Amino acid sequence: MAARSEPYVDLHLHTVASDGTLTPAQLVDYASSRGYRAVAVTDHDSWESIGGAQALGSRVGLEVIPGIELSTNLDEREIHVLGYFIDHNDRVFQAKVAHFRQARVERAARIVEKLSAMGVRIELPRVLQIAAGGAVGRPHLARALQELGYVGSVDEAFARYLGAGCPAYVGKDFLTPEESFALVHEAGGLAFFAHPGIENCDDLIDGFVAAGLDGLEVWHAKHTPAQARHYQEIAAQRGLLVSGGSDYHGDGLGGGAPRNQVRVPYQVVERMKERLSEATLRKWNQTVIE
Ligand SMILES: [Zn+2]
Numbered sequence: 356m357a358a359r360s361e362p363y364v365d366l367h368l369h370t371v372a373s374d375g376t377l378t379p380a381q382l383v384d385y386a387s388s389r390g391y392r393a394v395a396v397t398d399h400d401s402w403e404s405i406g407g408a409q410a411l412g413s414r415v416g417l418e419v420i421p422g423i424e425l426s427t428n429l430d431e432r433e434i435h436v437l438g439y440f441i442d443h444n445d446r447v448f449q450a451k452v453a454h455f456r457q458a459r460v461e462r463a464a465r466i467v468e469k470l471s472a473m474g475v476r477i478e479l480p481r482v483l484q485i486a487a488g489g490a491v492g493r494p495h496l497a498r499a500l501q502e503l504g505y506v507g508s509v510d511e512a513f514a515r516y517l518g519a520g521c522p523a524y525v526g527k528d529f530l531t532p533e534e535s536f537a538l539v540h541e542a543g544g545l546a547f548f549a550h551p552g553i554e555n556c557d558d559l560i561d562g563f564v565a566a567g568l569d570g571l572e573v574w575h576a577k578h579t580p581a582q583a584r585h586y587q588e589i590a591a592q593r594g595l596l597v598s599g600g601s602d603y604h605g606d607g608l609g610g611g612a613p614r615n616q617v618r619v620p621y622q623v624v625e626r627m628k629e630r631l632s633e634a635t636l637r638k639w640n641q642t643v644i645e
C-alpha cells in the first residue's frame with residue numbers, strides 16, 4: 356500500500372509566506388515524505404503560499420487545505436486563531452488580512468525603536484528583508500538580533516528582549532479573537548483556537564464558543580499528551596471540532612523547546628467537512644477536481 360494512504364494529517368504548517376523557511380514545494384515534500392494524506396497551510400496573516408502548495412499537492416495526491424493563523428489580542432493575552440477551508444482568493448478577505456499584516460510591520464518598527472532606546476541597534480529594513488516579504492514577526496527581529504551578535508539564539512532573543520514582559524515587548528491590539536472568528540466565517544471557513552495549552556487560557560473557551568468558535572487545536576508539538584487529552588475532553592463536552600498539527604516552521608526556527616510527536620488522524624478533516632457550509636464545500640470539491 357502506498358505511503359500516502361496512511362491516514363494522518365498535519366494541519367498546522369508555516370512557509371516563507373510568513374515566518375517559516377519552507378517554500379510551498381518543500382512543504383509538499385515534507386508532507387509527502389511523511390506519508391500524510393492532507394495538510395493545512397496556516398501562515399501568519401498570509402495566504403500567498405496556499406495556491407502554490409495546492410497545485411503541487413494535487414500532483415502527488417496530497418490534499419492541501421487552505422488555512423491561516425491569525426494573531427489576535429484579548430487584553431494582554433495573545434491568542435492565535437486558525438482558520439481552515441477559507442476562501443483565500445476572496446478579495447475582501449485578502450484586503451482585511453493585508454491590513455492586519457501592515458499592523459505587524461508597524462509593531463516591528465515600534466520594537467526596533469524600543470531596542471534602540473536600550474542601545475540595541477537593529478535596522479527595520481534588515482528585519483523586513485529577513486521576513487522575505489512574508490508577515491513580519493518577532494522571529495525575524497530575533498534573527499536580526501542574533502545576526503548582530505546581541506544574542507546567541509532565537510530563544511535567547513525572546514527570553515531577553517522580545518517575549519511578553521520583556522523590555523522590548525510590544526503587544527498587538529488590532530484584532531480580537533471574536534473579530535477573527537467573524538473574518539474566518541465570512542471567508543467560508545472554520546475557526547479554531549490554536550495551541551490552547553500554550554496560552555493557558557481555558558477560562559476563555561466558553562466565551563469563544565458563544566462567539567462562534569468551531570474547534571480546538573488538540574494536538575500540537577508543544578502540547579503534552581495529558582494536555583491533548585484535556586482539550587479533547589473539552590471539545591467533546593462543548594460539541595467542538597478538533598484539529599492538530601506540528602506548527603513546523605522549518606529547521607532552525609522556534610526550536611529549543613521539546614517538541615512532541617503529533618499524530619492527527621485524517622478523520623478530523625472529515626468531521627470539518629461535515630460542518631462546512633454548502634457553498635464552501637462546493638468550492639472545495641471543485642478545487643480538488645481541478
Ligand atoms: Zn501560533
Ligand SMILES: [Zn+2]
Binds near residue numbers: 367369424602
Ligand atoms: Zn503556527
